[in-house]
Amino acid sequence: MQEASRRSNQDRTSRTQAALIAAARKLFIEKGYTETGTPELVAEAGVTRGALYHHFADKQALFRAVIEAENAAVAAEIEEATPAKLKPIEALASGGEAFLAAMSLPGRTRLMLIEAPAVLGREAMDAIDAAHGGRTLREGIAAAIEADMLQAVPVEAAALLLSAAYERAALSIAAGADLAQWRALIRIVLDGLRRSNR
Incomplete structure (x- = not known):
């Protein structure tokens, strides 16, 4: 049970990170680094601001x-x-x-x-x-x-x-x-x- 829970958490972490990276890639290409704000990044990725800062400093x-x-x-x-x-x-x-x-x-x-x-x-x-x-x-x-x-x-x-x-x-x-x-x-x-x- 504990192993399944750990795997589920790892999968969720991987999916969230992948979503953030994909969203960031898209926006950084479209607008550039400077013009891309974190509110846009989290909206594009479909995650919360807290999730962004949980995975990336x-x-x-x-x-x-x-x-x-x-x-x-x-x-x-x-x-x-x-x-x-x-x-x-x-x-x-x-x-x-x-x-x-x-x-x-x-x-x-x-x-x-x-x-x-x-x-x-x-x-x-x-x-x-x-x-x-x-x-x-x-x-x-x-x-x-x-x-x-x-x-x-x-x-x-x-x-x-x-x-x-x-x-x-x-x-x-x-x-x-x-x-x-x-x-x-x-x-x-x-x-x-x-x-x-x-």
């Missing part, structure tokens, strides 16, 4: 949960696009293209690349990225170096450089730039890092 904590969920979703799409059967160098390229595809979800680029650094700060964003998309990129670079398909570049520095290129591409594409052109350009950059004849 404040609006910024809820925003961080949204950003972590978005980063996890992008990382999952990258991992799905890079099955183990791919050669490491191809997995690296496919992962980058999967990032650009994942960022094409309406509002995601604004949320993750414009709003999030402004609200959470660069240090927090680097930590979130390191656990998700940044992790997949570091792993991809390391695997390609280990397979002798990529020059022996410093993994962390290469990840930061490529991450900046992918983020800049995502921002440009969201503003109307040509996706195919950016994909081709990033392929050229990756080709420049390849080992000769690999």
Whole structure:
């Protein structure tokens, strides 16, 4: 009986948190962080203000949960696009293209690349990225170096450089730039890092 009650409470907690995160994502995309008030958030989620503060310390904590969920979703799409059967160098390229595809979800680029650094700060964003998309990129670079398909570049520095290129591409594409052109350009950059004849 006690176990069933605990499970029921956990389910209720999960549902409430999911409702708040979904509502917050929608409103933060539509209006931005600053223009979104907590009364709107709880109304959109269909919960009380007390429920919001029970699960999240404040609006910024809820925003961080949204950003972590978005980063996890992008990382999952990258991992799905890079099955183990791919050669490491191809997995690296496919992962980058999967990032650009994942960022094409309406509002995601604004949320993750414009709003999030402004609200959470660069240090927090680097930590979130390191656990998700940044992790997949570091792993991809390391695997390609280990397979002798990529020059022996410093993994962390290469990840930061490529991450900046992918983020800049995502921002440009969201503003109307040509996706195919950016994909081709990033392929050229990756080709420049390849080992000769690999």
